[in-house]
Amino acid sequence: MNDTPDIVLVHGFPLDEGMWADQVKFLQAFGARVFTPNLPGFGSRPGNPAHRCSISAFAEDIHQYIIRNCTPPCIIGGFSMGGYVVLSLLNRFGKDACAAILMDTHPAADSPETRQGRLQSISRLQSVGVKTLVDEMLPRLLSPAPSPQIRDRVAGIIERQNPIGMIQAQMAAAMRIDQTDHLHKITIPCLVMGGTWDAITPPEMMKIWQSKIGRSRWVEIPNAGHLSPMEAPDQVNQAIGSFITEITSAGR
Ligand code: MLT
Numbered sequence: 001m002n003d004t005p006d007i008v009l010v011h012g013f014p015l016d017e018g019m020w021a022d023q024v025k026f027l028q029a030f031g032a033r034v035f036t037p038n039l040p041g042f043g044s045r046p047g048n049p050a051h052r053c054s055i056s057a058f059a060e061d062i063h064q065y066i067i068r069n070c071t072p073p074c075i076i077g078g079f080s081m082g083g084y085v086v087l088s089l090l091n092r093f094g095k096d097a098c099a100a101i102l103m104d105t106h107p108a109a110d111s112p113e114t115r116q117g118r119l120q121s122i123s124r125l126q127s128v129g130v131k132t133l134v135d136e137m138l139p140r141l142l143s144p145a146p147s148p149q150i151r152d153r154v155a156g157i158i159e160r161q162n163p164i165g166m167i168q169a170q171m172a173a174a175m176r177i178d179q180t181d182h183l184h185k186i187t188i189p190c191l192v193m194g195g196t197w198d199a200i201t202p203p204e205m206m207k208i209w210q211s212k213i214g215r216s217r218w219v220e221i222p223n224a225g226h227l228s229p230m231e232a233p234d235q236v237n238q239a240i241g242s243f244i245t246e247i248t249s250a251g252r
Contacts (some may be wrong), residue, residue, distance in 0.1 A: 041165020
């Protein structure tokens with residue numbers, strides 16, 4: 001019998017479950033049940049009412065999804081904004097997680113400059129639509145010289161998003177609270193990884209907060225920018241595979 005816990009992966013902004021295609025293929029071949037829920041307003045999901053558009057409401061939403069669809073405790077992973085959601089979920093519903101994977105993310109709140117940048121992005125979303133996110137985000141998400149194939153795949157995912165959902169998510173990210181003080185309470189095994197060329201959450205920044213989580217390990221993904229799961233899927237999958245093998249054999 002396969003004793004791998006269910007794996008839940010939460011996507012980042014401005015993407016959807018499509019970003020996990022390579023991980024889903026790998027983890028299914030590994031024999032795991034893998035779930036990649038869309039956050040409210042992303043992919044085919046309608047947005048939440050405005051009062052439910054916050055990182056903590058998104059965490060409640062993912063927790064409800066886990067209760068309805070999975071067998072907790074699960075391995076819960078998140079990329080970037082998905083990592084903000086996972087950290088909030090671990091803080092409040094940690095009993096339903098047996099391990100965590102945090103990719104190209106961080107626990108801090110927005111700086112005033114980043115928040116200001118989001119407000120400007122919202123006004124471009126209102127006037128231009130999601131096309132603006134392709135121009136704004138592609139250079140920030142990918143390494144300095146990405147392949148045309150990866151650029152096209154990422155642009156395709158961004159272009160199919162609903163501008164209203166993107167505006168709500170930008171507001172949610174802008175208003176999120178700092179979760180750094182909760183990191184020491186995470187006692188489950190935790191894999192923290194990020195791309196060498198990540199300009200949004202660089203390795204040096206990630207290693208500082210990772211060291212506050214007791215049972216965590218850091219893995220750097222070479223030849224990848226922020227969007228390491230799509231840019232360097234083999235290395236990311238290998239790190240996830242080793243992590244899962246280790247935690248499942250320790251539990252036997
Ligand atoms: C992401 O990749 O999810 C975003 O860059 C995160 C953010 O906008 O803070």
